[in-house]
Amino acid sequence: MSDSPLYSCDRVWINARLATMDTAVPALYGALDDHVIGVRSGKIAAIEPMERVAIDRLNGTVIDAGGAWITPGLIDCHTHTVYGGNRAKEIEMRLCGASYEDIARQGGGILATVRATRALDEEQLRRASLPRLRALAAEGVTTVEIKSGYGLTLADELKMLRVARRIADDAPVRISTTLLAAHTVPWEYAGRPDDYIELVCNQIIPAAAAKHLVDAVDLFCERIAFSPEQCARVFAAAQNHGLRVKAHAEQLSNQGGARLAARFSALSADHLEYLDQSGVDALAASGTVAVLLPGAFYFLREPQKPPVDLLRAAGVPIAVASDLNPGTSPLASLRLMLNMACTLFGLTPEESLAGATRHAAQALGLAENLGTLAVGKEADFLVWDIEHPAELACEFGVPRLRQRVFQGRDATV
Numbered sequence: 001m002s003d004s005p006l007y008s009c010d011r012v013w014i015n016a017r018l019a020t021m022d023t024a025v026p027a028l029y030g031a032l033d034d035h036v037i038g039v040r041s042g043k044i045a046a047i048e049p050m051e052r053v054a055i056d057r058l059n060g061t062v063i064d065a066g067g068a069w070i071t072p073g074l075i076d077c078h079t080h081t082v083y084g085g086n087r088a089k090e091i092e093m094r095l096c097g098a099s100y101e102d103i104a105r106q107g108g109g110i111l112a113t114v115r116a117t118r119a120l121d122e123e124q125l126r127r128a129s130l131p132r133l134r135a136l137a138a139e140g141v142t143t144v145e146i147k148s149g150y151g152l153t154l155a156d157e158l159k160m161l162r163v164a165r166r167i168a169d170d171a172p173v174r175i176s177t178t179l180l181a182a183h184t185v186p187w188e189y190a191g192r193p194d195d196y197i198e199l200v201c202n203q204i205i206p207a208a209a210a211k212h213l214v215d216a217v218d219l220f221c222e223r224i225a226f227s228p229e230q231c232a233r234v235f236a237a238a239q240n241h242g243l244r245v246k247a248h249a250e251q252l253s254n255q256g257g258a259r260l261a262a263r264f265s266a267l268s269a270d271h272l273e274y275l276d277q278s279g280v281d282a283l284a285a286s287g288t289v290a291v292l293l294p295g296a297f298y299f300l301r302e303p304q305k306p307p308v309d310l311l312r313a314a315g316v317p318i319a320v321a322s323d324l325n326p327g328t329s330p331l332a333s334l335r336l337m338l339n340m341a342c343t344l345f346g347l348t349p350e351e352s353l354a355g356a357t358r359h360a361a362q363a364l365g366l367a368e369n370l371g372t373l374a375v376g377k378e379a380d381f382l383v384w385d386i387e388h389p390a391e392l393a394c395e396f397g398v399p400r401l402r403q404r405v406f407q408g409r410d411a412t413v
């Protein structure tokens, strides 16, 4: 007993109920009642049942959780948090009958945000984006993926990535950055999408990789964006620079983007409303995570849901993320996404929480260090004033976060 790492921890939470979300723990939510979790040097160093612990021998600070639930920190694995301006006018246009695709074809949509983002310098862009990051973090998000994709020139994409990397200097959140230069064709390349893809492959990807500004490369495979052939060139360039890939796929139509992503062993394929069985099979075979984005589905009032039953049957890991962006999901709340993943897509509360923890970590290639409560992982976790973890997906808008722990330290936002 005395040589348990628990006795050399810096901080120990006793009388806790752990929703470990670890598949090695057979109960729903990987739940462990009456447990102790200990932290040392920012990592989870011990998880033990209460009955095996000699409380008086603990050396670190002891925190009595009083039976409260502890979950892993939430992970938002798909966001466009960094951008300038807003697109509130487009919701009026859409409610008067224009579709998202109509607005994009008229030079609005993503390009409207490109204009607003290019106009800001780094400090202005950081200040515009920080309130959104803080909103996510205040709810319990401890890791956020942030994409570029509103710059669409070499300089503006790198500017976005630098802001994304730096934005967390003021906030206790981990950031994972993704290059999304292949988001849409900028006006300088109107009618010449292949020339723009060449710029992405030959200049933007190499520069972002050389400057260590990106963790992965994403793209938009869609009628209003890039074809599977063009996307394949981007993926190949990313892999030549040692970068993992992911895709916005099957959001508005079925282009076979998920199959393509699977062929390149993508970390994730995201959206997937129009995914078919062949796409599901491809994701299952490649171990690619299906990232569902109920905020965009809801905000665009999409007519078709992603094929959750097929994904489940094939054993594809399902993540849930906010897609926080000005056009299709101006909703800075991962808790709201958990709720909508259940009400709109039919996930169970346990599946939705796994989608914002274990599977979200996998979608970022960070499953070794994040996403579950397990010895050796980063000590990012949340103590909640709830009776049952299902409340996290059920109730919305009431602050139930008692303690937000980031790298082992208290980190309120």
Ligand code: DI6
Pocket (backbone or CB within 6 Å): 109, 110, 113, 183, 220, 248, 251, 296, 323, 325, 326, 327, 328
């Ligand atoms: N799909 C989306 O939902 C976001 N990007 C994408 O490719 C929306 C981006 C936007 O409308 O600004």
Ligand code: FE
Pocket (backbone or CB within 6 Å): 078, 080, 248, 323, 325
């Ligand atoms: Fe997106």
